[in-house]
Amino acid sequence: MTIAETSQNNKIIFVLTSFLLTLFIGNNVIMCSIYALEEKRMGRGNYYQVIGIKPNIIVLGNMVPWIIISFLSTILTFSLSIYAFHLSFLSSNLYEVISIIVLLTIQSYCIGFIIAYFAVIKNNIKTTFYIFTLIQFFSGYIYPVDHIPMPFRFFVYMNPFFYGVDSFRQSLHLDYDLDIPFYIKLSLIFLITVLLLGGLKIISTRKWQWDDA
Template structure:
C-alpha cells in the first residue's frame, strides 16, 4: 500500500508540474502568443529531454533482464557502448519527431517565432541532447543497481522540477533556486528561451551562457566515462 501511494504521489506531482506553465502564464496575463509558445516549448522539451533520460534506464534494464549485460561485461564491452548503441536510433527518431511536432504546432496555431540565431538554436538542441544522454546514463547506473525503473523516474522528477523548463525560475522560492543553479539542464534551457526571445532568468550575455553550457557538458561527458568504467550490477543476485 505504501509503495502504491508513493507511485501515485509521484504521478500527481508530475501532472501538477505539467499544468503549472498554463496556470502561471494565465495568472500573469501575458499575450496569447507568448503564453502558447512558452507552454509549447516547455512541453516538447519535457518530452524530448525526459524521454531520452528515461530510455537510457529502460534499455539498460532490458539488457540486464535478457542477461546480455553480463555477457558484454565478460567480453570487455563498456556499459556506455551498450546503452549508446541502443540510444542513437531512439534519439534520432525522437529528435525529428519533436521538430515535426513543433513545426506543425506553429503552423496550426499560427504562432510567430522570431529568432535570428538559427545556428545557436541548433547548437543548444544538440548540447541538450548530449546532456540528456549523460544524465540518463548516470541515472541508468542506479536503476541497474536497484533493478528498478522507478529509480529513474524519481531522480528525473527532481531534476525536472528544478530545471526551469517546466515553468519560469522566477516562480521558484528563492531558497530553492540553488537547486536550479546546480542543475545542468537549466543553463541550456535558459539559453534556448533567450534565443526564442521568451522569458529567461540568467542575465548574462548569450555567448557566455553558451560557453557555460559547453563547459558543463564536457564535465557530464567525463562523468559518463567514469560511471562506465565501474562494475555494473548486471546480474540479479
C-alpha cells in the same frame, strides 16, 4: 529566431517549447534506464562485459536510433503546432538553436546513463523516475524560476538542464532568467556538457551489477 511581437504568441511559444523540451530531454533520460535494464533482463550485459564492451557503448548503441526518432518527432510536433496555432517567427539564430539542442541531447544521454547505473543496481526503473522528477521540478521548464522560493533556487542553478533551456528561450526572445550575454551562457553549457561526459566515463568504468545477485 525572432518571434512576432504579440504577447499571446510569446505565451504559446513559451509553453510549447517548455513542454516539448521537457518531453524530449525526459524521454532520453528515461530510455537510458529502460535499455540498460532490458540488457540486464536478457542477460546480455554480462556477455558484453566478458567480451570487453563498456556499458556506455551498450546503452549508446540502443539510444542513437531512439534519439533520432525522438528528435524528428519533436520537430514535427513543433511544426504542426506552429501551423495549427497560426504562430509566426523568423529564423535568424538557427546555428545557436541547433548548438543548444545538440548540447542538451548530449547532456540528457549523460545524465540518463548515470541514472541508469543506479537503476541497474536497484533493478528498478522507479529509481530513474524518482531522480528525474526532482531534476524536472527544479528546472524552470514549465514555470519561471522566480516562482520558486528563494531557499530552493540553489537546486535550480545546480541543475545542468536549466542553462540549456534558459538559453533556448533566450534565443527565441522569450522570458529567460539569467541576465548574462548569450555566448557566455553557451560557454557555460559547453563546460557542463564536458563535465557530464567526464562523469559518464567514470560511471562506465565502474562495475555494473548486470546479474541479479
